[in-house]
Amino acid sequence: MxxxxxxxxxxxxxxxxxxxxxxxxxxxxxxxxxxxxxxxxxxxxxxxxxxxxxxxxxxxxxxxxxxxxxxxxxxxxxxxxxxxxxxxxxxxxxxxxxxxxxxxxxxxxxxxxxxxxxxxxxxxxxxxxxxxxxxxxxxxxxxxxxxxxxxxxxxxxxxxxxxxxxVNIFTADPNSPVITFNEHGFAVKTCFVDGKETVLADYISEKNLDTKLPLVGDYSGAGINISVKNIENGVVYFYAPVFKGVEYRLPRPIADYVxxxxxxxxxxxxxxxxxxxxxxxxxxxxxxxxxxxxxxxxxxxxxxxxxxxxxxxxxxxxxx
Amino acid sequence: MKLTDAQTKKLLDYKGQPQLKQLSLNMALTRLKGIYKSNPAPETLSKCTADLNALLEKFAVIMQADFEWIVSLK
Incomplete structure (x- = not known):
């Protein structure tokens, strides 16, 4: 209060x-x-x-x-x-x-x-x-x-x-590619998109992804979000670390948060x-x-x- | 409310979306899957079973449904 x-x-x-x-x-x-x-x-x-x-x-x-x-x-x-x-x-x-x-x-x-x-x-x-x-x-x-x-x-x-x-208002889009990482950290250059090594910043740019939407990590059935902080010199910085071994997906967009x-x-x-x-x-x-x-x-x-x-x-x- | 190593192995190897209701179990299972994947030895499996049983036993009041789902895995 x-x-x-x-x-x-x-x-x-x-x-x-x-x-x-x-x-x-x-x-x-x-x-x-x-x-x-x-x-x-x-x-x-x-x-x-x-x-x-x-x-x-x-x-x-x-x-x-x-x-x-x-x-x-x-x-x-x-x-x-x-x-x-x-x-x-x-x-x-x-x-x-x-x-x-x-x-x-x-x-x-x-x-x-x-x-x-x-x-x-x-x-x-x-x-x-x-x-x-x-x-x-x-x-x-x-x-x-x-x-x-x-x-x-x-x-x-x-x-x-x-x-x-x-309460997580975001859910993984079932049509999303699976994004994985080779190591954990708050900053990432490369990832794997459906198994193919990819520069994440380039992927975000090429697909015109909305960086206001989090990546949704699959924690054995629970969706855990990781949000993009900024992208600088080809490196994607997050507000929380991504982890090796966790599969991340793009979320369904949210029309109205309220x-x-x-x-x-x-x-x-x-x-x-x-x-x-x-x-x-x-x-x-x-x-x-x-x-x-x-x-x-x-x-x-x-x-x-x-x-x-x-x-x-x-x-x-x-x-x- | 105790899992056997065989039941734990089924859970760790499960490829679908686990139907768990308690977030701590989702998170703990994710960690244990990583540990078991990096060293799939019988001792590792037993340690995973012990960790899961400690969680299920301590929070039995709220984890009954999760336990029943785990033991139902074929």
Missing amino acids: LKSFEQTAALIAEKKLLHISGTEALLRKLPAGNWIGGSTEYFLAEGGGKVSGEVLDVLELPFAEYKFAAYDDKTLPDIAKDAYDNGFSIIILPFDSEVHRHYAENASGYESVFLKNIVGWIAGINLEAAGQTPIAVRGDTGEALTDKVAALHIGLPEGKIAQVNI DAFHGKIGELGDVDSVFACNCILNFLYGGLEGKDLGGLYGPVTFGEIAWQLLNQTLVYLRIL
Whole structure:
């Protein structure tokens, strides 16, 4: 729920356990307390998507057992081991930091990672404003982190279980060629299109592909999106790494993002999520400012985490 | 709710679109397929079975349907 700085500070003073997203300047001014935060000025909220440096998105987490932590690229592999056996973890990573790259490329190999519930997001900036730095904040110490991951591990009482899921409005086009890669990474020169080695930038240009649409990776039946960041000197840069061994396809185009989200969220019924975030690319390409998606509100982010780093996806977590 | 190595092998070798409902299982299976493909030894298969069983056992409440789909593979 969107709140003013003063309202947010009052909740911190009440010792509430909070997840806070907002502009870097406001986050840095908040008092220390039981909260974790990350920078963004884009929000999906009741009443419509909003861009603002004046408000904070505040999520109250009604849980009694929790611990805060910060991780660098050397300690990140311990993140799942540190999580409660029954619970979930919210992690926030600064965009374009070493921990962002490390997590994106290695998370699926961390010990016991899929035995814990890990959600989170990549903190960003206002794309129209100069001089901002993406930060993750560990509220218990008041540290604004530019090169570390802020984590909040939450334990659940017996009889409760966390469930992580995604809403992906993109589906692989069954007529798409299969695109594969020989190595993993955020930057790619060549790929294989239906098995034939191809310069990806040339393929995109020759086929006049819309780079606002992600590649949809086939994760054993689940579609996982990877979005194009830019193309420079024949190299295609992505917002998340592509992986060797995963088959990617072009998606069916989306006529209307709002309709697509309404349809997908509507199919879920009454989802009582405790955390949700959605992608900045969906917000920008889908024109979501002022549009109400009908639920699953939260920060608009520069990458979403449901165990692994995803793009152009809504991630949510609920307690059963 | 435990898989045998034979059931795990059928899952790892399955060429169609797995009908799994839990995202963690989709992701874990993708990783295990990669590991098994790079070293298709009996020990690797047993390790994959153990990893899948740990996941299925821990999240039995929400993975019953996925387990039933896996054991139905011919």
